[in-house]
Amino acid sequence: MVRVPWRDRVLVASAAGMCAVLAISGCGSSDKSKAEATGPLNVWVRGANDSIKAYQKVFDAFTAKTGIQIKPFMTLTDFETKLSAAATSHKLPDVVVDDAAQLGNFETQGIIQPVDKSAVAGQDQLTDRAWDSAKDLTGKYYAVPFSAQANILLVRSDWLAKLKLQPPKTWQDVATVAKAFTTQDPDGDGKADTYGLDVPGSTTRGYISWYWSSLLWEAGGSYFKPAGNGKFAANLDTPQATQSVQWFEDQFCTNKVVQPSALNDTTTEANKAFQTGVTGMYFTGPYAYATMDATAIKGKYVAVAPPAGPANGQTLAEGTDIYLMAGGKTSEAKKLAEFMITPEAQRLGMTAVPTATIVRLPVNKTVDAATEHQGDDRWKLAQQVYQSDGHYEDINMPNWTALRQATSDGLNALVAKCGDPATALHTLNDKLNSILKTQGVAAG
Incomplete structure (x- = not known):
């Protein structure tokens, strides 16, 4: 053939x-x-x-x-x-x-x-x-x-005030605020029923990759690198990508500040978690203003610029x-x-x-x-x-949706098992290169 x-x-x-x-x-x-x-x-x-x-x-x-x-x-x-x-x-x-x-x-x-x-x-x-x-x-x-649009960070301002915290500006700030929101009863109901981070971590439509991509860029990483003559190579087998995945996984596996249902949640469920006081920080698009303002948390949250990572403050557009x-x-x-x-x-x-x-x-x-x-x-x-x-995202790649889906499947499985980021990214990198090859744009 x-x-x-x-x-x-x-x-x-x-x-x-x-x-x-x-x-x-x-x-x-x-x-x-x-x-x-x-x-x-x-x-x-x-x-x-x-x-x-x-x-x-x-x-x-x-x-x-x-x-x-x-x-x-x-x-x-x-x-x-x-x-x-x-x-x-x-x-x-x-x-x-x-x-x-x-x-x-x-x-x-x-x-x-x-x-x-x-x-x-x-x-x-x-x-x-x-x-x-x-x-x-x-x-x-x-x-x-x-x-x-470009994603911004929604934060429960009433929870910040109760715990005497400021909106986060860096990854470390995010981890600190998320821990406080999870452990210090910010809603004052006397129950351990709140979580710091709201993550749509489902593989449906590639949601977990969609969410994580900003962290990749903020660490200075990229999905692909040009190889000349219209060809590309996957670029996730790098220290920058590993750093971004390690931080992301830590919020699930070490700090335990993400809502328990996250790996099955699409944005529909993630929206509800923020609206109902289950979570205190939600990285999402500005279209969420209208959605949130139609619920009981209207006036109880603030929108801030995405906290910067080790390299920059880039965010998903x-x-x-x-x-x-x-x-x-x-x-x-x-x-x-x-x-x-x-x-x-x-x-x-x-x-x-x-x-x-x-x-x-x-x-x-x-x-x-x-x-x-x-x-x-x-x-x-x-x-x-x-x-x-x-x-x-790399939306001008032929069939970007297949590449994003493969990334989502890999990330979801990694976080679910609390596995080794470097090993998982090496495997994922090979998978993306295989997809590029089927699309005729792989290097080599």
């Missing part, structure tokens, strides 16, 4: 997808009006609860402006699995709004169309950092950015992207993407539904998050952290 290089596979798949766009009139037809399917624009969004209401506000504004109807489908449960099933049955939606981290996965499957950035109306109003999250290793764009799907209504889909990056739509995404900020930080640089949120200093902090220390 002849192995086709990853880039060639992507080009073939993308070409097939583009041909499918014109399938109604025959591939290569110049009659573009016949190429567009009739009916509403089918838009799938990874979202739930009040996020659905917020997206609907954006879609309603788009329909009012253009007359183009939208048929939305929104869910958090097995979203990418459902999308893969739709691709298999040749029933892809026209547009998908999902994590920027899915770009490599979607491109590898050949289910998204490339984007001509220069042809996107309003593209020059978007930040360069947001656009960078929408391109692959070759520099080709495969999405239009819609939202951005993320984005939400708009994907134009292969075989979809290309013209109408592009119009929707162009509308969603306008100041009007960006503001709607931030404030139309107070309990759901689907635009966490605007990608449109003419819009200011702190201003739109009526001077809320927490959003000013979120902007500053993203701009100064935001660090994206």
Whole structure:
């Protein structure tokens, strides 16, 4: 069997997808009006609860402006699995709004169309950092950015006050505060029922890797290192990576300051742990402000910049992207993407539904998050952290989700057994190099 290089596979798949766009009139037809399917624009969004209401506000504004109807489908449960099933049955939606981290996965499957950035109306109003999250290793764009964010640290301010502590600024501070929150009864109920750190440590969607990645960067480490000619090698078998994993594992195994259910918890369970007073510190995105403010802990927590590690204070940056799907209504889909990056739509995404900020930080640089949120200093902090220390995962790698999943599986197993970090990372490094080899971007 002849192995086709990853880039060639992507080009073939993308070409097939583009041909499918014109399938109604025959591939290569110049009659573009016949190429567009009739009916509403089918838009799938990874979202739930009040996020659905917020997206609907954006879609309603788009329909009012253009007359183009939208048929939305929104869910958090097995979203990418459902999308893969739709691709298999040749029933892809026209547009998908999902994590920027899915770009490599979607491109590898050949289910998204490339984007001509220069042809996107309003593209020059978007930040360069947001656009960078929408391109692959070759520099080709495969999405239009819609939202951005960087993780911050939420801390129970009432617990700090009771124990006469200050918000943490370093890893050591985090360990100290976490120990106090766990052992000194910060809620005053006379029970040993609180924990210092709230960790979504499940392997589902790679949550534990998602959480740990900031620690890796703060220790001066990285997932991969370039090897020239578009090739890469895994870079987790290093002192920096080992230091970050050792500190992380210590909080579970030595200090015992993490909620007992952590290794099975997704962000849904982790949110609840913080909201209900089980945990006192939660490293998460600024979208959590709305979630937490809708509970009894409103006004009882403070948002602070991520505490710095041995090397720096870098923190996980993320984005939400708009994907134009292969075989979809290309013209109408592009119009929707162009509308969603306008100041009007960006503001709607931030404030139309107070309990759901689907635009966490605007990608449109003419819009200011702190201003739109009526001077809320927490959003000013979120902007500053993203701009100064935001660090994206390696989302432009082909199928980053497989690499993140392998990392999550390894980290979860290590912490569950309280094993040796150096040994575990050596094994994980080999695993990542094997995955890179299957994707055609491995060194050597």
